[in-house]
Amino acid sequence: MVTVALAVTSPAMVGRDEQLGGLRSALASATSGVPVTVVLGGEAGVGKTRLVTEFAAEAERDGTRVIVGQSVNLGGDGLAYAPITGALRELAAQLGTDALLAAAGPGRAALTSLLPDLPRRGDEPAGTSQGRVFEAVTGLLEQVAADRPLVLVLEDLHWADRATRQLLGFAVRALGSARVLVVGTYRSDELSRDHPLRLLLAELERVRTVHRIDVPRLTEHEVAEQLTALAGARPPADAVRRIHARSEGVPFFVEQLADLDDGTTLPESLRDLLLVRVEQLSEDSQRLVRLLAVGNDRVGHDLLAAVAAVDPDALDRTLREAVSANVLRVDGDGYAFRHALVREAVHDDLLPGEHARLHALYAATLERRLESGAGPRRAVTAEAAHHWFCAHEHEKSFAASLRAAAEARSLAAYDEAQRNFERALELWDQVPGAAEKAGFDHVELLARTASAANNAGEVDRARALVEAALTEARAAGDAVEPSRLARLIGFRALLLSELGLPGATDEMRRALELIPPDP
Numbered sequence: 001m002v003t004v005a006l007a008v009t010s011p012a013m014v015g016r017d018e019q020l021g022g023l024r025s026a027l028a029s030a031t032s033g034v035p036v037t038v039v040l041g042g043e044a045g046v047g048k049t050r051l052v053t054e055f056a057a058e059a060e061r062d063g064t065r066v067i068v069g070q071s072v073n074l075g076g077d078g079l080a081y082a083p084i085t086g087a088l089r090e091l092a093a094q095l096g097t098d099a100l101l102a103a104a105g106p107g108r109a110a111l112t113s114l115l116p117d118l119p120r121r122g123d124e125p126a127g128t129s130q131g132r133v134f135e136a137v138t139g140l141l142e143q144v145a146a147d148r149p150l151v152l153v154l155e156d157l158h159w160a161d162r163a164t165r166q167l168l169g170f171a172v173r174a175l176g177s178a179r180v181l182v183v184g185t186y187r188s189d190e191l192s193r194d195h196p197l198r199l200l201l202a203e204l205e206r207v208r209t210v211h212r213i214d215v216p217r218l219t220e221h222e223v224a225e226q227l228t229a230l231a232g233a234r235p236p237a238d239a240v241r242r243i244h245a246r247s248e249g250v251p252f253f254v255e256q257l258a259d260l261d262d263g264t265t266l267p268e269s270l271r272d273l274l275l276v277r278v279e280q281l282s283e284d285s286q287r288l289v290r291l292l293a294v295g296n297d298r299v300g301h302d303l304l305a306a307v308a309a310v311d312p313d314a315l316d317r318t319l320r321e322a323v324s325a326n327v328l329r330v331d332g333d334g335y336a337f338r339h340a341l342v343r344e345a346v347h348d349d350l351l352p353g354e355h356a357r358l359h360a361l362y363a364a365t366l367e368r369r370l371e372s373g374a375g376p377r378r379a380v381t382a383e384a385a386h387h388w389f390c391a392h393e394h395e396k397s398f399a400a401s402l403r404a405a406a407e408a409r410s411l412a413a414y415d416e417a418q419r420n421f422e423r424a425l426e427l428w429d430q431v432p433g434a435a436e437k438a439g440f441d442h443v444e445l446l447a448r449t450a451s452a453a454n455n456a457g458e459v460d461r462a463r464a465l466v467e468a469a470l471t472e473a474r475a476a477g478d479a480v481e482p483s484r485l486a487r488l489i490g491f492r493a494l495l496l497s498e499l500g501l502p503g504a505t506d507e508m509r510r511a512l513e514l515i516p517p518d519p
């Protein structure tokens with residue numbers, strides 16, 4: 001039987017006066033027309049979301065508009081623009097679609113390619129460029145904030161995709177005198193030396209209007225306060241000391257420990273501690289929790305029902321059990337883990353075969369839904385490609401990656417396009433008859449990947465890919481027509497000049513010489 005805890009989340013936020021002060025003065029500055037960006041760092045579970053949520057509630061009470069976007073953890077780099085589109089959907093819900101489109105003004109077309117569910121005018125072209133998307137989003141924020149100051153929260157930027165990072169870098173400078181405060185949170189313990197967010201943070205640190213706020217662990221005194229708030233009475237001093245030491249002052253672990261500190265023998269590591277609660281669930285409920293750990297951060301009810309393939313009553317029962325045991329929480333019309341740390345612990349605990357099987361289950365279900373036209377196409381295709389890859393289903397992952405790349409490219413989400421092309425490249429040798437399946441040869445895949453990389457700003461990578469394409473094309477001799485070779489050489493010349501390297505003009509001349517004269 002599951003023991004249901006009374007208060008699992010501290011009713012009151014303890015400490016954080018300094019950090020709240022920093023956020024308040026940043027908002028005051030933004031409100032007076034000096035836009036400010038705050039990057040808020042701290043380890044997982046330390047209370048970044050809680051701090052931002054409390055601050056946002058206070059700001060809203062004072063008449064500020066708040067929108068929040070969540071980065072999606074899809075393994076590797078996230079889904080293009082995910083936190084931005086999430087925040088803009090919230091804005092659309094607050095303002096209504098018409099007002100949103102009116103506020104977008106000239107950025108309307110770029111905005112509708114970012115949010116395909118918005119109504120599109122007949123005369124609007126479908127594709128767009130990254131620059132237009134950036135301008136449309138900042139223009140929209142500026143316009144909306146003219147009316148009421150705006151706080152844009154971008155959560156968990158360590159999972160954000162490159163397009164989001166670039167947009168943030170752009171917005172910090174482009175917002176002019178808009179009354180906008182951007183708050184980006186990230187896990188400081190997640191940033192390895194070569195993490196791409198590190199570069200952006202270093203770049204932002206040089207901008208005067210960017211402030212960094214660190215969210216530290218709680219002191220023993222603060223842990224005592226949190227425990228008091230949780231239990232409704234002050235706990236004995238030795239319990240405080242024990243829980244403070246065990247949790248290392250991370251409030252999320254304080255909550256877990258407060259709830260379990262009742263004689264249960266606790267595991268050594270904090271990670272395993274997170275599994276204790278899961279292991280107390282019924283077998284069916286645990287199965288469902290494992291299934292959810294393989295899905296996205298948040299899995300919609302319909303998708304979960306389709307993947308789980310159990311009868312609706314049993315599904316509801318097992319879900320309710322996991323929610324009341326505080327492993328899962330209801331999130332809109334879907335489910336999420338109460339905290340990403342729990343999801344990660346469950347995920348890491350899966351057996352390898354189980355891991356692959358569950359991913360394959362998601363992929364197959366998503367593709368069935370795609371065929372029946374449910375859900376936003378691009379996100380679903382990219383997710384299916386990701387799941388097939390994790391399931392080691394090479395052929396299916398290959399096909400889905402190419403489709404996802406093409407769809408991302410049509411949206412100017414070049415980094416996502418590049419990522420999917422790169423995955424297809426990685427899989428090429430493992431897919432029998434890859435060229436027939438793709439509809440083009442390996443040289444062409446290299447060239448398309450190079451082009452996406454170049455558009456995504458990865459010029460060095462683009463050049464390496466073009467060199468590889470050229471080497472292969474030359475080795476193939478007559479099998480590659482001169483005009484294709486010429487295009488590749490021309491592309492390389494373009495990259496050389498973008499990189500400021502010599503030889504671009506000569507290369508271009510050679511490319512032109514290869515093109516057969518008009519008949």
Ligand SMILES: Nc1ncnc2c1ncn2[C@@H]1O[C@H](COP(=O)(O)OP(=O)(O)O)[C@@H](O)[C@H]1O
Pocket residue numbers: 008009010012013014015016042043044045046047048049050051226251252255339
């Ligand atoms: N200062 C605080 N006082 C009380 N509870 C807190 C505090 N900070 C965080 N918590 C609680 O700890 C848990 C983890 O916090 P969260 O904000 O989700 O962490 P993060 O976003 O940094 O991973 C949440 O349940 C939250 O309510």
Ligand SMILES: [Mg+2]
Pocket residue numbers: 048049050
């Ligand atoms: Mg958080």
